[in-house]
Amino acid sequence: MADAGGSKRLWLEEDIESDLRWSYTVKSILHTGKSEFQDVELVDTGPFGKVLLLDGKLQSAERDEFVYHECLVHPALLAHPCPKTVFIAGGGEGSTAREVLRHKTVEKCVMVDIDGVVVTFCKKHLDVNKEAFEDPRLELIIGDARSGLEGYDGKFDVIVGDLADPVWGNPCYQLYTQAYYEMCKSKLNPGGVLVTQSGPAGVLSCTEVYTVIHNTLKQVFPKVVPAAHHVPSFADTWGWQIAFCDEATGAELGEAEIDARIAARVEGELAHYDGRCHARSSR
Amino acid sequence: MADAGGSKRLWLEEDIESDLRWSYTVKSILHTGKSEFQDVELVDTGPFGKVLLLDGKLQSAERDEFVYHECLVHPALLAHPCPKTVFIAGGGEGSTAREVLRHKTVEKCVMVDIDGVVVTFCKKHLDVNKEAFEDPRLELIIGDARSGLEGYDGKFDVIVGDLADPVWGNPCYQLYTQAYYEMCKSKLNPGGVLVTQSGPAGVLSCTEVYTVIHNTLKQVFPKVVPAAHHVPSFADTWGWQIAFCDEATGAELGEAEIDARIAARVEGELAHYDGRCHARSSR
Amino acid sequence: MADAGGSKRLWLEEDIESDLRWSYTVKSILHTGKSEFQDVELVDTGPFGKVLLLDGKLQSAERDEFVYHECLVHPALLAHPCPKTVFIAGGGEGSTAREVLRHKTVEKCVMVDIDGVVVTFCKKHLDVNKEAFEDPRLELIIGDARSGLEGYDGKFDVIVGDLADPVWGNPCYQLYTQAYYEMCKSKLNPGGVLVTQSGPAGVLSCTEVYTVIHNTLKQVFPKVVPAAHHVPSFADTWGWQIAFCDEATGAELGEAEIDARIAARVEGELAHYDGRCHARSSR
Amino acid sequence: MADAGGSKRLWLEEDIESDLRWSYTVKSILHTGKSEFQDVELVDTGPFGKVLLLDGKLQSAERDEFVYHECLVHPALLAHPCPKTVFIAGGGEGSTAREVLRHKTVEKCVMVDIDGVVVTFCKKHLDVNKEAFEDPRLELIIGDARSGLEGYDGKFDVIVGDLADPVWGNPCYQLYTQAYYEMCKSKLNPGGVLVTQSGPAGVLSCTEVYTVIHNTLKQVFPKVVPAAHHVPSFADTWGWQIAFCDEATGAELGEAEIDARIAARVEGELAHYDGRCHARSSR
């Protein structure tokens, strides 16, 4: 009895909005469970390979997670002249850390995620991040990202926000406020860079949180550069904001310079991000 | 991470008709595969417990399979004065054999199912039928039911048809024809009884195959009694036909007589079928 | 551009339970709106013809509403020796009144439904009930059924409850309580009969409200007879309870007597209900 | 009874792939029908406003059709120094013609679509294209685009392909072949430009037809520039190819030059396309 592979009867339904649904076929259910903080599901799907869902929202798909994670991490780290210390707020899945640790300049990467169950789970199941989780440069803390950063003894060159979207009442909401960004800024070294995922950025969805996050960051940082890229499994274009402590650090790099910095600083081949992609993603 | 149990995101969709769909939540996928003959799926569902699907059609659900299997087996065996030998065409799942073997009068039950993969699979996974599969009175043959019956050395008191619905082009179609029923009759002992599942029998669906099977049987047997009962997981009322070689055997039994025969002849408690149910199921 | 008729892209989804969904294709949307009390939709569907939905629950389908309405009305009216006055609680759609008014003995039928919008709407759109709405024997009152009955000057031979299912917090809940049934009894003439729809009565669903309503009625009436029949568009077997003020009135009638009373008292042909159906529907 | 507006029960299901489904709520069905060539549906939806579907594939949505049509038309026309004559293959909906006719330089626009029913239908229902359909510069021909172009007496400055995606066996397939593009080239004036929609261009879907069309065009034209932009209602990034008879015409224009040409040549405000968008859409 070989694997059916192609059943069109088992579906995973994700509500993108209350009036818009994204459904993909399911090949097998690798895990469904609940942590203290959220529903956790790992499902092997027809169109996207293995996908991780938190509270029913797809966070990462085997087939295209490289788009989201490369676009989150590399523009910010490459914009910095020499990032040695990186803080990740959230990122429990490990893919963000994986991309950060490809940068040869990075000496320490501190990641604080609130959900130990998700971290343990991803460590075990996501082969692609195994190496990152074992990298001695990674310091992994289970706890609240805000207090983890505030109480951390030392400052960082880059802070990466890889968090669920801000939703009223949801604890992540606190990690998208002006007060939080001010605290972040105080924990950045001179010339420091902050990047945060900033929700859907499609032509119809960008007003939900993307532009709001941009404007909040502008209250705190002198220069904030938006970026966006379509992520198929998210069923939308996704957005990021890169905020600079110094306008100088944020000077726009040409395609050739991006490609040169990648070649010089990043271990291995990137699957997606390069100078061309940089130009297209910039808003 | 306890079992979520209640995710409303994973669904199994079953097409009842091309314009009518029955969808139930999925807790886990126990198996999806393909045999030489059909797609085979065993899925743990929210509303119906574990369900077995063949070619995407629900065949049996943990929560209510007793309705279908009790209504298929007991009326026919109880109508017979003393059923000793029973032939099952199809029935690979094992539940029909289980109900047959509860009859203390039964000395031999021959079951012929074409799909060895399904049989092996159900033997392994359906605990509720384990005992039946190991009963020494059961003779299990993997092969075509028609030639299995025709070539069998000996006759039977009762023949039970537990087959997929007749659909043009599908091999089961051959097991609902007048020629097949004539052969069956020649393999029945005097006073013998044939029962066959006969498809959906709801007020809107009964003209699909239910009445056709009734009429086909009437060409061959002097008395044919239709019965029907709503099976929730089938999303419809389901039908059976009981055909009698002698009109005398088919004399309608009163509620009390049904209850008395159950008490005298059947091992253990029935979950559903009794004199009251008999009266309601008769058409 | 002829009517497509067969698009398999437009669907109406009805949640039968939170883990069980019934979906049928849509040919056209005749109306969607909201009254003061509920969402009202009239939709032409592939499998069931035109269907009326209140708060997203199918109430009545062109193809099979006769099952529900005949089984609600005729057993109760035929059990009574000579029903002249009938009260309908709910029933705004008009089909219940239609069946009541087919009884030649009926001189007056008072119907009290809370939702004038639904009544006006059904009067206009449901051709099959036009005649009933114009029958001079019908007195139609828009208001609360309980106070409508309590305040009515006069008593009734039969009271029919054609209400949405009892759900905590929903106003209909009041119309399934012991106190309500006691009031009803006080408004029945000697030998009077009360019948009420009593929710899903399938082998898996009957414990939700069906058996509860039965037990509540038993606190008030000396004899309560349950009945049930599969209604395809409801995706379940449906239930009714007939309660009798006198045990004598409730004496079980044979099939022949049912058929004889139908012939003598009911105008036109019934599509479904007869002596045979009566036997099958009784629990 | 006000419009419900927010029912979450009526859905339109679009199969993006066989294992990926896009479902949106339906407010009303304005039309469903069949022409000689295809199923035609116009439906008012929750997330996208009124949408036009051909053979069940969304072609154009009120809320975001400007993205597709502006990106199809303006880059090609603006790249040309002074487009006076434009040929549209397909485009029956009228939106492509509308964007073409905004160019003040355009003196004649010939549009050939095979489906007169769709054209008549869109003329009547799509208010936003009314003016374009009445523009005296538009010559509308119902017929096969290939023979319409081949037999046309005269050449064009720009040819626009606004056709359904190439699918084996589907007649549109012929309009994506090398032979067809060679014929097109022979009907272009010196310095002429051809642009064609070229199917899904997402990171996972671009190998389906997008890169194939690019390569086919490269066999015929000295310079072919790919472009792509996420269109929310299409549930993917969409692609276009601009092919140039002369490499010189295809010289990349800077953002400022794009903006200047828009200001000088296009009537009214564009909703989406500008120099910034141009940079992002280029691949």
Ligand SMILES: NCCCCNCCCNCCCN
């Ligand atoms: N369609 C839903 C898309 C949701 C995308 N969310 C972005 C993923 C951010 N990763 C969050 C990691 C949380 N520990």
Ligand SMILES: NCCCCNCCCNCCCN
């Ligand atoms: N809704 C689909 C219902 C299908 C019910 N089919 C009846 C089950 C008969 N059992 C067949 C066993 C085949 N080996």
Ligand SMILES: NCCCCNCCCNCCCN
């Ligand atoms: N699947 C949902 C079935 C719901 C059936 N409800 C029974 C209909 C009772 N008619 C109620 C009329 C209210 N005015």
Ligand SMILES: NCCCCNCCCNCCCN
């Ligand atoms: N998800 C489906 C997207 C399909 C998009 N098709 C592109 C529209 C092209 N317009 C074709 C007009 C045909 N006369």
